Amino acid sequence: MGVGLPLAVPAAVSHGWGLHLHGASWEDNHSYYVSRIYGPGDARLRGLWVDMAAANRSQVKIHGILSNTHRQASRIVLSFDFPFYGHLLRQVTIATGGFLFMGDVIHRMLTATQYVAPLMANFNPSYSRNSTVQYLDNGTVFVVQWDKVYLQGKEDMGSFTFQVALHSTGRIVFGYKEIPVPVLQISATQHPVKAGLSDAFMILNPSPDVPESRRRTIYEYHRVELDTSKITNMSAVEFTPLPTCLQHQSCEMCVTSELTFNCSWCHVLQRCSSGFDRYREEWLSYGCGQKSDEKTCEDLAEGDRYSAPPDSSFSPLDEDVATSTSSLFIDSLTTEDDTKLNQYAGSEGVGSSLPSKKAGAPIHTGTIVGIVLAVLLIAAIILAGIYINSHPTSNAALFFIERRPHHWPAMKFRNHTNHATYSEVEPASQEKEGFVEAEQC
16 A cells, blocks of 8 residues: 655644643643643642452453454444444554554554544563553443553663543543653654544545555544643543534534534435544435535425436545544555455444445346356355365365364454554454554554
């Protein structure tokens, strides 16, 4: 995959902390979250830190592979739906580098967008036997703790212990127990160093230069950057989610919403949106972005009843997205890697395929021919299987044995010697977990 990465500073990025509150707390209002930081000595700290040692041991798992490797990540399925920027997620990816990747479609900019990062840095849990990456899921909260981990090549700085808690209500808490040095002293040369939240959406469209290729455009529509000077021993950050357009389940609630997102209703999709979320490609392909704010719910329902099926072209509104958001451009041909990517695409709408135009009335002759061909294909597969089982040393049998599925990597991207990457691993136990490899920004 060839990559060109023009990265602009998005207008939605929030820097530092705003209003000074009582004690050692600071609060900042963002578009999607209200964040509050608690310093040492704040009485609220005790209720924010999750004591993994005191938790139910059946609910706490030490990730054996992540605890003994460097620059690797593992996908974990949650026991509950976690609301992230209004999207309900059922899986996250834990990275050894002190962050969670919140996307469905893995792209090479793993550390650039769609993350929850209590402290993203070049941590190497394999340095010490006491270093672990552990997680807990009790049905209402999912906690990941990087315990006594060291920075690669800077082990003399000491060990770091911190955690992130994802609550089923959408609340996110960063907890810091051991931060031996100021975060500003951590080098970002080999790995990004940051703390905060980010989300993005991806749109696939043909490249104008090469018709057979596709261009992936990833738009980071919102980011919260924490002031890392506030991250110290015994401190915490709490993010409380604000309402989004996606939470409205009816047209009436959507059009009367007093949110600052300028919500609009798409009757075809039965969805309320501002047009800037992970469903954006589908939103544009159905022409939802062209709806007039002056239409009533009855007008929208009546108009959509007679609307033509959407085509695969995007609305011109898509052209001006990059003016207010950070964009990452990834050009690539449709390769085997792209095919493997698609199997991980969830229901969140990132990179979702566009609806295709339906053909006319079915032709009975074609249906019959299709059924006959399908029967013949199944018969051929059965006969081939019988032959391979009865002739295990044949060339055909050896060919399939060498390429049996459990030898195929779940996700693999090209390695570039001039960039540090997160590498994939094969799980050693019978419990299969998805491992990903992606390149840092």
